[in-house]
Every structure is written in C-alpha cells, then in structure tokens.
Amino acid sequence: MTENEPITPQVIDDLAPTGVLRAAINFGNPVLARQGPDGSPEGVSVTLAKALANELGVPLAMITFDAAGKVFAALESGAWDIAFLAIEPAREALIAFSEPYVIIEGTYLVATDSPYRRVVDLDQPGLKLAVGQGAAYDLYLTRTLKHAQLVRAETSAAAVDAFHALALDAAAGVRQPLQSIADADSRYRVLADAFTSIRQAMAVPRGRQAAAAYVRHFVKRMKTQGVVQAALTANGQKDVSAAP
Template identity: 30%
Template sequence: MRTSSRRIAPIVLLAFAMTGLLGAPARADGEARLLAPSGRLRVGIYPGSPTSMVTDAAGKPHGLAYDLGGELARRLGVGIDYVRFQRVADIVTAIHDGQVDFTVTNATPARANEVSFSQPVLAIELGYLVPANSQIGRIEDIDRPGVKIGVTKGSTSERTLPTKFRSATIVPAESVKVAIAMFGRGEIDLYATNKPTLFEMSDQMPGAKILDGNWGAEHMAIAIPKGREDALPLLNRFVTDEQSSGALDTIQQQAGLRGASKATRE
C-alpha cells in the first residue's frame, strides 16, 4: 500500500498540473464564446467618423471601432463581420437586441442602461462646426433666435443640447453625410458633435471652422450586450494593452482622429 501511495501521489500532482495548464485556454475559449457566440465577432460601425469608420485616400477603412474590433477578433481567434449602420444610436439598439457584439461609443449613463461598457478607451472634446462665412464666430454667438443647430438623430448631442440653449433651435439630421448637405441648403447654421467627426466634416466643407472651446467631452469605451459582463476583465486588459503598447496611437493616426486626449479611469 505504501508503494502504491507513493506511485499515486505523482499522478495526482500531474493531474492538478495538467488542470492548471488547460485552465487558461479553457477560460480564453469561454470568453471568446461569450463575446462572439456565433463564432464571429460582429462589430457595429457607421461611416463618416474616425471614432467608428472612415476610409483613407486609397479606400482602406480605418477607425477606432473598426480597428479595435479587428484586433480583438484576432486575439480571440474568431472571424469578424462588420455591420454598417447610419448612426451610432442604431448600433447601440442593435447591441441591446443582441444583433451586434461590439462597438466603441460614448459611455453615457443613458447608454449604460442599454449596454455594458469597458473602462474608457479615450476622451474626446465636443464642439461646434460652422460653414464658411458664418456670422457665428464664438460659442457665445450661438444662443439666438433663428439659429439652427444640427445634431445627429438619437445622439448624445440631441439629448443634451436642448437644455443648454433657450433661443436656438435643435435640428436632427439622419447622419453626418446628410448634415453636410443640410448646410448647403441652409437648413442648419452649425453642427454639434465630437471634434473628430467635426474635423472629418470640415475636410469636406472648404472654409468651414470648428469654434474655439468645447461644450463637454465624450468618454469612449467598448460597448457589449448586457449579460456578457464576465468578459469585462478581458476587455479592460485589452484596452490597457492597446493604450500602453502604442497601438491606440497608431489607430488614431491612421484614422486621422483629431481632438482626442488620454482617457482616465474614474
């Protein structure tokens, strides 16, 4: 019996060692199944904003949500599907409904009721864009009767700005692309959203200007469906790795993302 016990002991230790070795991949596989239950990571994007997806001169797509989604899918060892929408509010709804697995968006309290967020990825200023030859030269000139402020329908701007202005009128636009056309038809006098998007718009509007100052900041974070919170530690490590390695800086440069600053954890 003593000989048998001595022989069994190493076998038991080996079994525990194998369990430890196999545990890490098992957890990783579990997180992959949790974040991408279909076996492919469905990333929600909308065109026109470097925080989501834009294309460079060669037609290659870049963007915060686009590139971070691609990198996460690679780390998880799963395929990726990019699902396009007109605006970010539609993506948030799709994540809430389980039709999309991942995006990057402003982590507002209202959206936190619909989706779950990682730690902040980066912070970006909110501002105003005016067209060439605009009579509005300062933020202080905005709140006047007859001034029409364009915002993206369903956005944080649409919910927030009515409380800031008593005289100016808020005018929702279906998308950033539509908003640029609205400027040409005189339907809006300025546009309010995050500065990376405003810079992108100004590149398509000769003489347009972003007003000095800001009216707040967005705290961009990864959004996933409710019920997948067990994957948040992995997502937070992923965000920290992207920030510390310099990969996030590269993503911003490739997307032409301007007006961003380092995120801080609250």
C-alpha cells in the same frame, strides 16, 4: 493591469455567442472608422476589433453603420457583440462601457461671417442647430441646451447637408471632420471651443458580465501598449491622442 486576462469559456460565450465576434463599426465618425480605398473598414476601432478577435481566437465579422444612433438601435435585435460608442447616460442602461480609448471634442461648424464665436453664443431662442440623430453630441445637446432648437438628420454627414440646405445657424459634430469641411471651403469655420468632450469607448450589451470585464482590461492594455495611439497615427489622425 496590463497582463492578459484568462480567456474562460464564459468570456467566449459572452463575446462570441455565435462562434464569431460581431463588431459594430460606425462610419459616422471618421476619426474612428472609415471605408478604405478598397471599401473595407479601417481605423482605430477596426484595429481594436481585429486585435480582440485575434486574442480570443475567433473569426471577426464587422457590421458597418453610417451613424451611432443606428448602432445603438441595432442592439435591440442582437445584431452585434461589441461596438464602439461614446459613453452616454442615455445608453448605459443597455450597454456596459469600457473606459474611453479616445477623447474627442464636440463643437460647431458655422458660416465664416456668422456672429457666433463661442459655443455658448449658439444657445439662444430662435437658433436652429443641425445634429446627427442619436449621435453622442445629439444626446448631450438634448440634455443641456436651454433655448436653441435641434434639427435632426439621419447621420452626421446629413446634418452638415441640412445646415447648408436649410440655412441653419450651425452644424454640431466631431471637430476633426468639421474642420476638414472648413479647410476645404472658406465659407465656413469651426468654433475654437467645444461644448463637450466625447469619450469613445468599447461597449458590450449589458448583462454579459464576463465580456464587460474582459473588454475593460483589454482597452487598458491596448492603451498602455501603445496600440491605440499607433492606430490613430497610422490612419491619419495625428491630431487625436489616446485617452489617458
């Protein structure tokens, strides 16, 4: 469905109960959002938040976070009306997700001279892997790793710092920012394969049924109309594609 859905009073009440659309923007994933030169948020999730607020005819307030885990934690205090998070079973009891608008890979940063070549090589007894607390890949690895130990840092960037400082075996994260680190420092490389595909979606607090239905159709339209891909390209994410 690519036609605009009716904007009913219930949709407005669900998406902007305070009269303002409060959007949680996560700087922890630079593929989706980052601070621009003037300090203001930019990226594909910012583009989508602005488009939704404009469509609803309400003001937009962007509430920024430095980690996805902190976005999820802020749900308890009712801090936001929409968020941009990876679809994860651990979150679905409290959040209603759209279908994904971007799919990105979770993989590992390792030392260049490391013996590890594939993600499966890193699930061994005694190995320690840095992760950002509450990130999608933290939740995924928590469920799936059988032997390796996770060392959690406050944010994704702090996880890379911990990998360096503590001489850990790898840092888990989103491929693009990890690759930027490896490109800038020959001591590191990124594994060619991935341990998961991270499905990034728009999210609303569960129980807001009108909001959930509207956002699902909104994301479909934004993909069909090319808005998502255009925003990715405009923000320098040329190696990332909109989800099908």
